[in-house]
Amino acid sequence: MGSGKGTIAKYIIEQKQGSSHRFSTMLRDVLNRLFIEQSRDNLQNFSTILRQTFGEDILAKVMFHEVQNDQHEIVVIDGIRRMSDIAFLTKIPEFKLIYTETDMKIRFDRISIRGENSDDGKKTFEQFIESHKNEAESQILDLRNHANVIINNNGSLEDLHRTVDQLIDGQK
Secondary structure, eight states: OOSSHHHHHHHHHHHHOOEEEEHHHHHHHHHHHTTOOOOHHHHHHHHHHHHHHHOTTHHHHHHHHHHHTOOOSSEEEEOOOSHHHHHHHTTSTTOOOEEEEOOHHHHHHHHHHHOOSTTGGGOOHHHHHHHTTSHHHHTHHHHGGGOSEEEEOOSOHHHHHHHHHHHHHTTO
16 A cells, blocks of 8 residues: 555556556445445455455456556566465466565555545554454565565655666566
């Protein structure tokens, strides 16, 4: 949460003519259709229900099919949180797992200001720290061990853009 995944995706879309698919989009779509508030808790609970009912990799399967239908040369999949996600997504040719890490306080400030979810601006720093124990967040740290690239995003926006440029332009 708040590590810069969306900022990287936006930059790739705007500067590298790429596209982006988010795990949370499909969850938000259904919550909207059901007129259920888009709080972080509701998103996490709905994700859990789907995965318990249809399999741990159900959301990754959706992402896989969306990427297969995407004609862009560079495609970002935003919001990978579980080993079961990357196990399925590695079937995508040229898939690279990029882990973005940022200090907890910086991430909290970003989340609070951004207010993407209805409850983001209401949480204290202590509640933010506690939320990392939730099932949806608890597996993220292990993904670092499986990443092809680790991006430290504690610097400026320009630093982040430079890192993305080096990553993408260095692979062409």
